[in-house]
Amino acid sequence: EAGVTQFPSHSVIEKGQTVTLRCDPISGHDNLYWYRRVMGKEIKFLLHFVKESKQDESGMPNNRFLAERTGGTYSTLKVQPAELEDSGVYFCASSHLGGTAETQYFGPGTRLLVL
Amino acid sequence: KQEVTQIPAALSVPEGENLVLNCSFTDSAIYNLQWFRQDPGKGLTSLLLIQSSQREQTSGRLNASLDKSSGRSTLYIAASQPGDSATYLCAVYTNSGYALNFGKGTSLLVTP
Numbered sequence: 620e621a622g623v624t625q626f627p628s629h630s631v632i633e634k635g636q637t638v639t640l641r642c643d644p645i646s647g648h649d650n651l652y653w654y655r656r657v658m659g660k661e662i663k664f665l666l667h668f669v670k671e672s673k674q675d676e677s678g679m680p681n682n683r684f685l686a687e688r689t690g691g692t693y694s695t696l697k698v699q700p701a702e703l704e705d706s707g708v709y710f711c712a713s714s715h716l717g718g719t720a721e722t723q724y725f726g727p728g729t730r731l732l733v734l
Numbered sequence: 735k736q737e738v739t740q741i742p743a744a745l746s747v748p749e750g751e752n753l754v755l756n757c758s759f760t761d762s763a764i765y766n767l768q769w770f771r772q773d774p775g776k777g778l779t780s781l782l783l784i785q786s787s788q789r790e791q792t793s794g795r796l797n798a799s800l801d802k803s804s805g806r807s808t809l810y811i812a813a814s815q816p817g818d819s820a821t822y823l824c825a826v827y828t829n830s831g832y833a834l835n836f837g838k839g840t841s842l843l844v845t846p
Contacts, residue, residue, distance in 0.1 A: 652832070652833075654834070660838070661738070662823070664833035664835070674832065710777065710778070712778075723834065724780070725777040727775070727777040728777060
């Protein structure tokens with residue numbers, strides 16, 4: 620069974636540009652999460668989808684970040700325009716039922732560097 | 735606001751030693767606690783998940799304990815091996831139930 624995949628693995632862009640990150644969850648997992656780790660800080664929650672609906676987006680830093688999950692399959696996270704402080708590793712995770720008894724399965728992350 | 739702290743930030747031990755990684759959290763109203771492992775350039779791999787009603791979980795050479803009242807968890811690794819070298823992350827579920835709150839991790843190096 621394929622795990623959570625993320626694309627691209629690395630992205631280097633200039634300040635002001637737009638970047639779109641993609642996450643493909645494990646097949647059949649209705650719950651999809653985005654997290655971010657900036658340098659020197661802990662991994663922080665961004666948002667949670669249940670199928671195509673945003674269940675919790677309390678961790679989204681500002682309106683330059685837009686997450687979508689059309690059709691309830693893969694998800695994209697767009698940063699527009701990117702700022703220097705957006706640099707970090709963006710992780711995607713998925714789970715089947717979303718309950719607290721269930722682990723979240725993480726992808727390898729996308730390493731974003733904004734210059 | 736839940737804050738998760740991991741001590742030590744880094745640890746280097748010779749192969750064969752038993753070791754303990756510590757995790758503390760400020761809000762004891764958690765649903766569960768997970769320990770993850772992250773290898774360089776890779777994603778997070780779940781090692782153990784402890785429900786709030788449980789005291790410990792074991793998997794092979796790993797044993798994780800949970801003391802909700804004191805806001806602490808420990809990950810015990812027995813007979814450490816060089817392959818155990820990685821960053822170990824502790825995470826708790828917030829009372830919203832779905833967002834994980836992570837510590838910064840403990841970077842472990844096991845030398846041959």
